[in-house]
Amino acid sequence: MSTTSSLYAEVWRNNQWEPTPAPRWSKGKQVPVCYMRPGTPYELYAALVGFHRRELYHLGHTEEIVPLSKPRGFPEDMNAVYKEYLENNWSSLNRYLTWFMVQEVIDYDWDRKFPPCTGYVKSQYAHLFCSSASFPDSLPDDEPVYMTKREGTTEVAWVESYREFVGCVDWFVEELLKLGNPEEVRIIFWLH
Numbered sequence: 622m623s624t625t626s627s628l629y630a631e632v633w634r635n636n637q638w639e640p641t642p643a644p645r646w647s648k649g650k651q652v653p654v655c656y657m658r659p660g661t662p663y664e665l666y667a668a669l670v671g672f673h674r675r676e677l678y679h680l681g682h683t684e685e686i687v688p689l690s691k692p693r694g695f696p697e698d699m700n701a702v703y704k705e706y707l708e709n710n711w712s713s714l715n716r717y718l719t720w721f722m723v724q725e726v727i728d729y730d731w732d733r734k735f736p737p738c739t740g741y742v743k744s745q746y747a748h749l750f751c752s753s754a755s756f757p758d759s760l761p762d763d764e765p766v767y768m769t770k771r772e773g774t775t776e777v778a779w780v781e782s783y784r785e786f787v788g789c790v791d792w793f794v795e796e797l798l799k800l801g802n803p804e805e806v807r808i809i810f811w812l813h
Contacts, residue, residue: 626666626812629707630656630797631700633805638700641800651702656808657796664787666812668729670717683736686783689729692719696807703809718811723803727794731784738781740766741774750777755785 631638644651659665664686666672671688695707695718737752746764749757756779760766767774784790800806 624663624666624672624812625661626659626810627655628657628659629653629703629809630800631703631807631809632801638696638698638807640700640702641806644702651706653703653706656800659789659793659796662787662789662793665789665793666717668731668783668787668790669721669726669810670719670812672717672812682738682781686735686786687733689721689725690719692717694718695809696720699809707809716812718809720807720809723797723800723806723808726797726808727803729783731782731787731790733783734780735783735786737778739776739778740768741770742766742777744773744775747775747777750779752778753780755779755781 630641632641633639640653642654642656644653646652663672663674667686667688669689670692671685673685695704699707699720738756742750742760742764746760749759766777770776797803797806797808
């Protein structure tokens with residue numbers, strides 16, 4: 622079963638947090654509208670809240686990504702519509718419940734590097750790798766990188782930034798910026 626997320630947003634207006642987009646009315650009640658369901662970008666979840674699955678990490682990763690924050694729960698001053706709806710429906714919310722100011726997401730060190738990754742490739746491709754550079758795009762797609770030494774292979778190393786690891790950071794930030802001033806917008810986020 623895959624893990625997905627829900628993301629609600631609030632904007633600071635008139636000295637209070639207001640839902641964005643505006644709630645809709647259903648059966649005489651205001652119901653929040655989810656701003657975004659980004660799908661299953663597990664690497665993004667790892668960067669935001671420390672979601673962990675060992676298979677997320679490529680062959681030679683020696684450490685997990687350092688998350689932006691441990692889950693914080695609901696914000697204490699959450700909008701009343703969200704508070705009533707989300708707290709009453711908490712049983713459907715699952716894990717890693719947190720919130721972030723959009724500016725925090727932008728300011729996160731996406732260019733931080735993991736320790737060098739290592740693996741083994743056929744010796745004829747070893748020259749494509751550099752221990753201080755990213756994984757080479759020029760390695761043919763059908764050429765494997767092995768965890769252990771095999772006959773005819775050479776050990777190689779490369780580095781990977783958090784931005785490269787996650788892959789969808791720029792898209793995610795662009796979507797959040799559509800909400801307004803990143804210092805006045807926060808997201809409420811959880812995995813399920």
